[in-house]
Amino acid sequence: MPASSEPNIRISAFRWVPDFAQGMVRDIRIRWALEEIDRPYDTSLLDAMQPRDAEYRQWQPFGQVPAFDDGNVSLFESGAILLYLGEQDERLLPNDSRERWNSTAWLIAALNSVEPTLSTIVSYDIFHADKDWAKAARPAAVELAEARLQSLSDALGDKDWLTGRFTIADIMMVTVLRNLRHTDILAGFPRLAAYQQRGEQRPAFQRALKAQTETFAGHQPQMA
Incomplete structure (x- = not known):
């Protein structure tokens, strides 16, 4: 701005x-x-x-x-x-204590439970793409990332946003998911793909x- x-x-x-x-x-x-x-x-x-x-x-x-x-x-x-x-x-971030802490937990989950697994793929694909060891390690990294993404998709369910309403947790999670934009991994998780798109469409x-x-x-x- x-x-x-x-x-x-x-x-x-x-x-x-x-x-x-x-x-x-x-x-x-x-x-x-x-x-x-x-x-x-x-x-x-x-x-x-x-x-x-x-x-x-x-x-x-x-x-x-x-x-x-x-x-x-x-x-x-x-x-x-x-x-x-x-x-x-x-x-x-909601004023209600329960909603506030739920949003805080999801923000931390984005940073601690999801982003590290996605960042590993980014590292292999972009910074070490020419290394044989990275090519060999990538399938295991993708498997771990997909397991985390499945858990995230299950938790999101049919909600538009992680806690039901838009919060800083969604700002963090959407930007974390964008780490996969150079891959087609998120296409295997339609709920998450739609969730990311909703975030990116916000003015x-x-x-x-x-x-x-x-x-x-x-x-x-x-x-x-």
């Missing part, structure tokens, strides 16, 4: 990443949440190909994105940032995606 005046929210993001990563960098999770609640924000852009300096590591100890600052708190890790934003706006997601990809387009490296 472009700055309307002088937004007090600032997030870190990359100026540019290769095509396979565009739309996938995790600042999109925070952009999406902010778009859902109509909060303006500004970005601090980093060069993804250069080491982060000591000053940035005071903000994000691991040198990753996103990092977040609203003048009151400075945070890192997308899950923590989403929980912080959810605490401020019921459109992202707030579309605005977040546009903001991220326009930044990349504006900083496309010049060919020598």
Whole structure:
């Protein structure tokens, strides 16, 4: 979202990443949440190909994105940032204690139970595609991922959203499932494919995606 005046929210993001990563960098999770609640924000852009300096590591100890600052708190890790934003706006996280903790559990499940299995496939397919060991290990990784996806599909059932209404848990889970966009794995789970599509069709997601990809387009490296 472009700055309307002088937004007090600032997030870190990359100026540019290769095509396979565009739309996938995790600042999109925070952009999406902010778009859902109509909060303006500004970005601090980093060069993804250069080491982060000591000053940035005071903000994000691991040198990753996103990092977040609203003048009151400075945070890192997308899950923590989403929980912080959810605490401020019921459109992202219910006030009801039971519903709130259910949504929190699903957000953590996306990060701990689902994303690691999908990230392994991404690693094999994109970063180690030319390695024989990766090709040999991939079938077992896909089998584990499919088992997790089946459990997720069973839990989702016929609901539109994980807890019945849209929350930060869905922002996290939809963005996690997008890790498989280079494969046809999700096609084997029609409920999850439809769930991901519902998330991506939300106007707030579309605005977040546009903001991220326009930044990349504006900083496309010049060919020598």
